[in-house]
Amino acid sequence: MTEIGQTLIERRTDLIQALLQHIQISLLALVIAMFIAIPLAIAVTNHHKLAEFFLQVAGVLQTIPSLALLGLLIPIVGIGNVPATIALVIYAILPIFQNTYLGITNIDPSLKEAAEAFGMSRWQKLFRIELPLAMPEIIAGVRNALVLIIGTATLAALIGAGGLGTFILLGINRNNSALTLIGAVAAALLAIAFSWLIGVLQRVKLRYSLTALALIVVGSLGYSGYTAYQNAQPTITIAGKLGSEPDILINMYRDLIKQDNPQAKVVLKSNFGQTSFLLNALKSEQIDIYPEFTGTVLEGLVKLPAGQTVPHSANKTYQLAQNLLQQQEQLTYLKPMAYNNTYAVIVTKKFAQQYQLKTISDLARVENKITAGFDLEFMDRQDGYKGLQKKYGLTFKTKSMDPSLRYEAIQRGSVNLIDGYSTDSEIRRYHLVALKDDRQLFPYYQGAPLMRAETAQKYPQIVKSLNKLHGKITDAQMRQMNYDVNVKKKSAATVARQYLMKHHLLRGK
Known part of the structure; x- marks a missing residue:
């Protein structure tokens, strides 16, 4: 508790900023989803087959894993708030559309017939009879959608959109449970607070509900506009x-x-x-x-000229990377x-001593005893696991995992070999052994802007x-x-x- 309190004090400014970002993106997504789902549901209330079709489409979209959806959107709309907002809107449409449609279609038909008998037009019937009676159901859908959005919005941090997910990711990455807990609890409390607020709207008169929703719309759009204006300044x-x-x-x-x-x-x-x-x-x-x-750069960002290999010289590696980036991108x-943050293949000191492992080539003797934990990028790189297979002839059981979880996994014994970087603090912290790259698979990795x-x-x-x-x-x-x-x-x-x-x-x- 002391560590959590201290972290809260030290990062209170960051927490407030992340909270505002989370609220902004969540409310903006909710507003857009409402503008799409509610009118669409009203339009198809007398067209049951069409309504069923839209429900099926919305249901299918909601089953797409959030990370996959973000990955599909990035090549189209880039990174940041835009793909995050689109993804959240897609997830929010189903509960709002479904509740609006059911709220209107489940109204007692005799009430609709009475309205028609009094000579009400289609719009009069909608605003005087149908929407007031369906409003509790509609707001319940909005409530469910907002809770869903707030929870899913933590993933926005993965693509630079900010929010409370930054605390969670940072905590996982640095093995700091206080940061992770702060981010998770803050997101949960935010969902509870907004759920309660919208629950209150279910119990008040229609005009008050509409006024509150209008304020949410204006506030969300206003803050988003202000943020866009700020971001438009030279930065x-x-x-x-x-x-x-x-x-x-x-x-x-x-x-x-x-x-x-x-x-x-x-x-x-x-x-x-x-x-x-x-x-x-x-x-x-x-x-x-x-x-x-x-x-x-040379292994993943540019195409090497025919016959060109990655140099085993720090200066030549940089010069080639610089020239190809300029020419191709x-x-x-x-x-x-100066420092060389190259890849490293890492085992525990106990495992290294038990099997007398000093170089990567030595792993050939214990291939059948290895369960490796690699991050996805290392798994798919020519200077990663593919290179270990090609240059060292090594093939062993592997598990893909987030980079921040590898060291925890090897400490717990879930895996006995991981990838890492030569400057990782965890090598010193956990007394691990980085095996020598005796066949020079890994090129120089010098950082530069x-x-x-x-x-x-x-x-x-x-x-x-x-x-x-x-x-x-x-x-x-x-x-x-x-x-x-x-x-x-x-x-x-x-x-x-x-x-x-x-x-x-x-x-x-």
């Missing part, structure tokens, strides 16, 4: 992948940019997702800069830092600021910084600033 958006290391780097980028240009508006999007998410966001101008590694790759060419041309001062990190940060220094964040629970911003000041890259204030 440098810097994003990072999942993990403490990218979080440290993007904070360094911000501090260096702000020092040289105090008036610059810099926005950070930490734990933005996998490589493909960030590259798509960069190319679609949703972000301006993110730290990328030279080996990742029109992206500017700034100068790299990646940005669009037009951004580099428009803001030459930013290029100059970020190039101050060229040749800085050793392997040992990065491992220590990761350890400070993941184990000592220091904030990435604090660790980044301390390094910059200690090495005279940032002036003290």
Whole structure:
């Protein structure tokens, strides 16, 4: 409880921001779903076959896994609030449409006949008889939809849309149960609060319900408009992948940019997702800069010329990555830092000693005893598991898992081999062994800022600021910084600033 209280105090500003983002995206999705589902349900009340068809379609859409739906939307509409909102709207349509349709069609037919006998028009009958009688059922559908939206909206953090999911992801990634619990409890309390509020609307008169719903609409659209206006202002958006290391780097980028240009508006999007998410966001101008590694560029972002192989030289790897990014993607790759955050194949010290494992080649002796836990990106990369199969001739039982869960899995004995990075703090924390890459499968992985060419041309001062990190940060220094964040629970911003000041890259204030 003490740790949770301390975390709440330290991150209260971040929590409020995440809460507002969560409310914004949830209400916006609810409003759009209501505008689609309620009129559509009213329109098909006298067309039962058509209504059944729409119910079936909405039901099928709701069965699509949320991650799969987000993955399908990203190539079409990019990353951020738009795909998250679309996905939430799709999930919310069914309960609203279904309850509206049933609420109207289940009204006692004698009441409708009486309305017709009094000479009411179709619209008079709808607004004076049908909607007032069906309103409790409609609001119940809205209530169910909103609770569903608030719970599902935690996944929006995976694609850079923010919200309370950022706390959950950050907690899982850093093995910080306090952060995970804060995010989960906050989302649950938010769902309970809005469910209670809408429940109140079920018990009041129609005009009050409509007034409250109108206020929700106006408030949601107004806040979304204000946010869009704010985002339209000149801003440098810097994003990072999942993990403490990218979080440290993007904070360094911000501090260096702000020092040289105090008036610059810099926005950070930490734990933005996998490589493909960030590259798509960069190319679609949703972000301006993110730290990328030279080996990742050559193995996953560009096409190597015919006959070209990945060099086993740090400088040649960077030069080739820089040239191909410029030629193929029109992206500017700034100068790299010193440390080499290459892939590592990791086992426990006990397992290594038991079978005398020192190199990756040694795993051939114990293939049948291995159950590996790899993240999805490593599973599908030529410098990952595919490379282990091709270059080392290794094939063993594998489980795919989120990067943040690998170390926990090997600690619990669920797996006995995992992928990781050479600068991971967990190697030191859990006394693990990174096996030597004796056949040089893994290329050099030096981190450097990646940005669009037009951004580099428009803001030459930013290029100059970020190039101050060229040749800085050793392997040992990065491992220590990761350890400070993941184990000592220091904030990435604090660790980044301390390094910059200690090495005279940032002036003290």
